[in-house]
Amino acid sequence: MIVDRQALLRQRLASAGLAAAAKTGGIPVRGNPETACLSFSQQHAWRYQQAYPDSVSNNLGLLITFTGRVDEHAIAEAVDRIVERHEILRTTYHLGADGIPFQRIRKSMHVPRSFEHASAERATELAKAALQIPFDLETDAPLKLLFFRTGPEEVMLALIVNHIIWDGATFALLSKELEKAYEAGAAVSSKPAIQYADVAEWQRNHQTGTGSADMDYWKQRLGASRPAKTLPVESGNKAAHPEAAGRVDYRLTASLELTRLASRHRVTPFIAFMACWAKVLGRNGAEEVTIGTTVLTRDQPETEQLIGNFANHIVLRLPVGKAQRAEALIPATAMEFDAGFAHRNLPYESMIEALGGQDVAEPPALFDSLVVFIPSGTEGPRLPGATTRWQRLHNEAVQFPLVPLGLEIFVRGRGAETVIDVEATYARNAFDHATVAELLSRLDGTIHDAIHEAW
Structure with missing residues (x-):
């Protein structure tokens, strides 16, 4: 999701009666400085x-x-x-x-x-x-x-x-x-x-007493009846190393349509994107799909300005049957994300263990695509007397360890100048370039159809 909208989301959770972690502070300094x-x-x-x-x-x-x-x-x-x-x-x-x-x-x-x-x-x-x-x-x-x-x-x-x-x-x-x-x-x-390191110590002690409600939610939501994975992974080179990756860079021709779709339903572009991506995944006849996303757990005031990794994965389970239209799927996606976000503090590894366990060297058991929105407006360091531009370098490996398909979404510009770029990193043992490009083309078409209420 877009990081700078988390405060707004907390307000939505409160109004919906969903518990969100309060920004109360009070993290102590650890006992051992080393x-x-x-x-x-x-x-x-x-x-x-x-x-x-x-x-x-x-x-x-x-x-x-x-x-x-x-x-x-x-x-x-x-x-x-x-x-x-x-x-x-x-x-x-x-x-x-x-x-x-x-x-x-x-x-x-x-x-x-x-x-x-x-x-x-x-x-x-x-x-x-x-x-x-x-x-x-x-x-x-x-x-x-x-x-x-x-x-x-x-x-x-x-x-x-x-x-x-x-x-x-x-x-x-x-x-x-x-x-x-x-x-x-x-x-x-x-x-x-x-x-x-103080946060790490506090997190371990704090999580022990507060994780039960989160655990119960994820067990109920992703128990034994969870839907099967839906991506067409048969096009890849099965002999490729499990980390070997390719990348498709794709600019949505329906960038403006996505922002309009989000505005129409009073949700963020992230939610509208996830609903449309779920619809693409459901085109093989599935009634439900699961999609992973990354959220931040910077809930305490002390964490807001700290350099470090506060990321965690949550999973959205979405209905995508043939009868499911935008009018229902987008609000359903918003509700699903809000509920998952309210229970975001259960570590993903703990979620996996509770649902049957998994070796860390295996692809994720709960989803086969992971969508991350990169914060808009990140310009990089602005130094005196200089302008700055930056780009991500592709490391030829899957961006999220062993996730078959990771979509990183960059929203640039505002209003009529908005463009949305997708960097799709795919495992070569699961996909080829043409298959991923076709999936993104379908996504573009799905967004266009949604704004015209064709699905």
């Missing part, structure tokens, strides 16, 4: 990396271009000051003697960086190559910096991070931190009173 347990989000990423040590599925790459008078060495020094402020950026991950993983917070940590002159094309090639190097979570810093001077007034920065420190809000937060640190020079601002 170590802490893993948060649920960290544990999910750590377990997968343990299963696939050479995996780059959790590697995220951003290529940020600064045009103007910028100093790449000053940017690197600003990042060092951010690392000093945020413990999560100088944390390593280990398996304890008791078999339980933990995080170790370092007093300091060197962030690898390189500086060179290169053309923009060569810089992109080198950045993509760096993205193919897995992180060793026991020894490596969780981020890397590659600077390329591509012209007298142009610098490209490849920021490579591991998902264990990153969620959908992190880039915007890191951008603001970098702006302040770059302008402040050598001055170091105060550290957050509560750090990510």
